[in-house]
Amino acid sequence: MNKSSIIPKPIAEYDLRLLRIFVSVVENGGFSAAESALGITRSTISIHMSNLEERMKLKLCLRGRGGFALTEDGHTVYRAVINLFDSLNDFSLLVGSLSNELSGELVILCADQLNQTTQRKLSDVINIIHQDSPNLHLVLDSEPIANIEKSLLKDKAHIGLFPGYQQIEGLAYQPITSEAVYLCCSKDHPFFNKVDTVISADDLAEVPAIHPGVDVEPSGSEQLRKLNLMAKSYQFDTRKAMIMSGSYIGFMPQSYIQQELNQGEMRIIRPSELTYQFNLSLVTKKTPREANKVALLTEVFNRVFNRVFNKI
Incomplete structure (x- = not known):
């Protein structure tokens, strides 16, 4: 009996939606935990997962009294889906980099609660970016230092603000x-x-x-x-x-x-x-994927904080 997948080639938007739900279920550790992340009920998640398994003709996960667990096929599909989404993201970034006008997300992560003076200067940075590049969607959030370092190295963030006491390979530190x-x-x-x-x-x-x-x-x-x-x-x-x-x-x-x-x-x-x-440092990846966005941020920070970043 032929049990080949019925997912069409090329993959349809509906399949991508199901795969995103699958990734959220895996990364949240089950259907119940994924409810708040996805904003849909557990029963709806179950229906979507059943549809995905039916379309793939594969058993992706086990659920029941023993809890949630991926099958061997589920692990393989999860790794493949992560690679797929990374490729789609790379494509979006590449197309965005070809445009003269910057667009997409601009991610700044801070490890520390900023004092009032630094907050005011950061507000000036944000205002300049908003005025000069209105198509950029700014993301400003706080994370532990280790998470910011990983995000920078994986090109999930463009700028980190944290102390540069312990510098790691692949990142550049500029005191501000x-x-x-x-x-x-x-x-x-x-x-x-x-x-x-x-x-x-x-x-x-x-x-x-x-x-x-x-x-x-x-x-x-x-x-x-x-x-x-x-x-x-x-x-x-x-x-x-x-x-x-x-x-x-x-x-x-x-x-x-x-x-x-x-x-x-x-x-x-x-x-x-x-x-x-x-000492608070502006931290960037030495070879960022979106170098034009990092260059924009670095220039604006340089202008607002009145520091010569490259003298470090």
């Missing part, structure tokens, strides 16, 4: 802002009412402190080694919350805690000694 960070405590911490001269190195090494959770520049690493690192928090807003609890001391940029300093809710400890620089 630098700000001092200081060791802080809240009004509920035992250090708050002590003058700096009586807070000894032994005292600092005894109380619980917060590690930023990533490698920092050498002088920062030296400062962290003086502390009793009992917790981790990378984002400044969550780190500030931990410091405000009165249970920990930790390093924060002054711009992020100025209001608390003014209101007497936090203090800086030995600012002339216990400090290091927080």
Whole structure:
């Protein structure tokens, strides 16, 4: 009996729709988990998957009391579909690059909560891009550093904004802002009412402190080694919350805690000694697929932040 696939050649738009649903089901780990991602009900997903299996004449997945699992054919088809969608994306990018007018998505990913000054400058960057290239669809989001690095290397993002302390192969790092960070405590911490001269190195090494959770520049690493690192928090807003609890001391940029300093809710400890620089870098892939978009962003950032990026 001939069990060849009934999916037409070339593949129809309906088949691409079914394949996109299949990929979402696989990447979300089952029908129920894919409901919110797809915006359709589990029963509708089940119908679409049955239609796909019928059109392919293949059993792609097992579902039931044992949970969701791909069959061997399902694994093969999933890998092939990912390659197919990557090829379609490559084609779209190629066609877009041939046009003199930039279009499509422009993806900027940030790892840090930006201070007000940097936010204002980023707003200026966004305004210039919107005015000069109105056909670009801007995507601005936050991700952990490791995710941004992967997105840049896979050409899923054009620009990353994060500290360039630990540089990896294939990415270019260009500093755009630098700000001092200081060791802080809240009004509920035992250090708050002590003058700096009586807070000894032994005292600092005894109380619980917060590690930023990533490698920092050498002088920062030296400062962290003086502390009793009992917790981790990378984002400044969550780190500030931990410091405000009165249970920990930790390093924060002054711009992020100025209001608390003014209101007497936090203090800086030995600012002339216990400090290091927080450097924010504009990070790009060295050989990006959409070099024209990366060049546009780099030029606008250069103009707004008034930095010479290539001197690094």
